[in-house]
Amino acid sequence: MPTRRRRAGGTKRAAVLDAVVTVLAERGFENTRFTDVSLASGVAISTLQNYFGSREDMVIEAMEVFTEREVAALEAMSAAEADPWRRLVVLVDRSLHNSAATRRVLVEFWRSAMRDDDIGAHSAGVRTRYREPFLAAVREGVQRGDFTPAYDADTVTDLLLSTLAGLTIFAVQRGPAPSPEGLRDVLLAELRSVLGGKG
Amino acid sequence: MPTRRRRAGGTKRAAVLDAVVTVLAERGFENTRFTDVSLASGVAISTLQNYFGSREDMVIEAMEVFTEREVAALEAMSAAEADPWRRLVVLVDRSLHNSAATRRVLVEFWRSAMRDDDIGAHSAGVRTRYREPFLAAVREGVQRGDFTPAYDADTVTDLLLSTLAGLTIFAVQRGPAPSPEGLRDVLLAELRSVLGGKG
């Protein structure tokens, strides 16, 4: 019995994974059924099983692909801006303007990583790499003398990422809740203040 | 058609709800089965159905009871400290030192409120009341002249709560992640700096 068959399926595989992500955003981890993905992708259920082996593996792989893509996008974005502070602003803005679907998938991801071993393991790596561009920007700014934070770069980065995660959580709530975009100014001001240096 | 039967059952009801919360923390919303709660509480499955009507209603009610209790505790705690700044510190510390189970339930709660209509509606009220003690402390400090924030009280409060929520998210992740307690100092320092005033 193949533990996880990852390489079945041809070109449609990527498209199917997108469909899984869509369903995942809508219905959540446990409620993403083969039927839903079959409907969303136009691919027969048995074919999905050929691709992914089991339902869980399918959803998990979709989460992994999704988060990998997010990380890659962040890295690309990071590489495009030389100035540390402006780079941080760009990275923060990307997070603040995530689509509703993206936010929902992120919440699913955090919540599933708390329970599932596989996702949890993958999540640790993703977290590290997601954190990296932020951390690098802070460090670079310090090195350059742009920032003179009272706390070390790791701490500052963690605090920033926590706030961004919390804003994501609130953004998906129903009813009145602080919008990430609405808190942009104060968030950046505070960040700048924590980083110290010329502002 | 029984919409939602909330008041069936006798003295064991409260104890059962605690058991539900325990299972919920362990297994999550969708995986909290009647069997689990029956085992955890020593009450027959049919009794659970008699109490709550359906599995979902059972879990939802447990979430509601849990969050109500959290809010009530926060309010009590808030009433016990007169000084606005020290009150904020106490409130923040409470959040930072939540038990693992509490954090897991909170994550479940945020995630379920994003999907379920009933939980979502309840969640809106809870959010407002949970926010209230923080907001009141900020406002009171401003009124007293202790705080002179550059941003209005709502904004500052939302930012603080976002960070706390994000820290909760990270605290339940597997693998290396920033610990809420570890970020206490920088968080408080930053909060103090945003609030301005004598520090």
Added chain:
Amino acid sequence: MPTRRRRAGGTKRAAVLDAVVTVLAERGFENTRFTDVSLASGVAISTLQNYFGSREDMVIEAMEVFTEREVAALEAMSAAEADPWRRLVVLVDRSLHNSAATRRVLVEFWRSAMRDDDIGAHSAGVRTRYREPFLAAVREGVQRGDFTPAYDADTVTDLLLSTLAGLTIFAVQRGPAPSPEGLRDVLLAELRSVLGGKG
């Protein structure tokens, strides 16, 4: 274990049985639950069980009481009219003008008598007694010389009762169906013709 406890319950028993009949007309044999009768009668479920022992016994007793009442009414009506032909007309008219609820219960009764042993046994007696007034009228008319049927009284009576039963069946159908009242004239004319004699 008491096979069937028939004599529990006080004055409310009769009222409860009426409620059972009402529910029976609405929901049918298998779907007449304790809950329904409890709601319809304002009596607790456990009380119903005290009265009747089991659900089935409750419904069966209600059917028996109902059919007994029907037979008794028929007999009373029969006794009130001396002339055989006019008596037949009265009896036929009673059947043709049954209420919708009565018709539904009758259909339930016929259908249940086809399946359930107890109801079946009771039904045989009811059928005989229900038939009696019709049969007696026919026989009396023959004796008097009012009727000169080509077929014996039993046969004529059975044919008449079959037609009345069939009309009842159609009367409870949804959509277009012959109404018993609408067929009164032809039915009586035909009956008269079968009976022969002065008309």
Added chain:
Amino acid sequence: MPTRRRRAGGTKRAAVLDAVVTVLAERGFENTRFTDVSLASGVAISTLQNYFGSREDMVIEAMEVFTEREVAALEAMSAAEADPWRRLVVLVDRSLHNSAATRRVLVEFWRSAMRDDDIGAHSAGVRTRYREPFLAAVREGVQRGDFTPAYDADTVTDLLLSTLAGLTIFAVQRGPAPSPEGLRDVLLAELRSVLGGKG
């Protein structure tokens, strides 16, 4: 939400529907369980669910198929006899000689059509089409001059069908009851008399 999935399943579907009818005749609408049909047909319960969606839909479809078949047989039989009167006799005889199982299903059908919306709607159509061959024979006989009834063709037909339905009801009762076959002569004589004309 799958409203009613009618066309799932392969070649065994028709055979399964026959099994459902058999169980239905034995146990009745509400007591026709998946288990029974599974046993009677040799098909797994989940397969039944795959075919029909739900228990009720399964039984309803079986009823529909059964009644359609009855109607079709009647129509075929009607087409095979040119003479109106002989055609009526053939049609009546068919009804009078129905098998016990057929009669039981018919009673179930009439009774269910009284309660269930879907069956009720279907039943209306069936009733019309079942009536059609009888009605046509009467009309044709009138046109030809074979019949000279004092009542219009619809009325006469309805009366005849009522009697046949009533006989079916009585035929399935336990204990002494008029047998349809035993009433054949008087029924036909009466019918002939109502139709008038050369006899």
Added chain:
DNA sequence: TATGAATGAGGCTTCATTCAT
């Protein structure tokens, strides 16, 4: 007698999964 609490039995239903084509 009348009732509410608690429970067991039995059926339906959803889903993932296996298998043959």
Added chain:
DNA sequence: CATGAATGAAGCCTCATTCAT
């Protein structure tokens, strides 16, 4: 590779029922 047919596992849920008061 892709699919549809058939199936097994596992949970929910409705009910009648038992028991203590």
